[in-house]
Amino acid sequence: MALAAKRDARMDGSEFRLWIEGRPAHERWELLDGEPVLLAPPRERHQRIVMNLAGRLDALAEPRGCRAMPGLAVLPIVYSDGARVEVWRRAGDDWSVAALGPGGTVSLPELDGAVPVRDLYRGLAF
Numbered sequence: 001m002a003l004a005a006k007r008d009a010r011m012d013g014s015e016f017r018l019w020i021e022g023r024p025a026h027e028r029w030e031l032l033d034g035e036p037v038l039l040a041p042p043r044e045r046h047q048r049i050v051m052n053l054a055g056r057l058d059a060l061a062e063p064r065g066c067r068a069m070p071g072l073a074v075l076p077i078v079y080s081d082g083a084r085v086e087v088w089r090r091a092g093d094d095w096s097v098a099a100l101g102p103g104g105t106v107s108l109p110e111l112d113g114a115v116p117v118r119d120l121y122r123g124l125a126f
Contacts, residue, residue: 010034045080045124052120053078060111076106083121 011019016031023029028039042050053076075088083102088095100106106115 011036043080048123049078049080049120052122053115056115056119057108057111060108060113060115064111066111073110074108078120083117083126085117085120 011031011034013031016029016036019036020029028041029036030039031037073090075090077086077088079085085100085104085106087098087100087106089098100117102118102121104117106117108114
């Protein structure tokens with residue numbers, strides 16, 4: 001659950017960056033519609049999925065000499081409450097989306113590879 005900090009006026013990005021400097025280091029904030037919002041800390045389940053995804057992407061990208069994310073041509077949204085992934089893919093100015101379940105595979109031709117959805121949830125039970 002997010003908590004909005006109450007202020008009289010809306011902040012812009014530079015005001016927010018100055019304001020956040022005075023906050024404790026363990027707090028995570030984002031600016032939504034000019035209002036600072038305190039974010040809940042990520043749960044262990046989320047962290048596990050992030051590590052699994054980053055590991056698989058790095059294994060595909062590193063031999064090609066590129067970073068884990070080849071650019072914003074493919075945006076995977078990996079859910080933590082069930083084994084499902086939305087893969088948003090950009091072609092020019094248009095976006096398409098594919099929904100994948102536990103038996104699906106995220107195709108990544110940009111990296112000459114693919115990531116099975118089940119691999120993203122390795123070490124987790126549903």
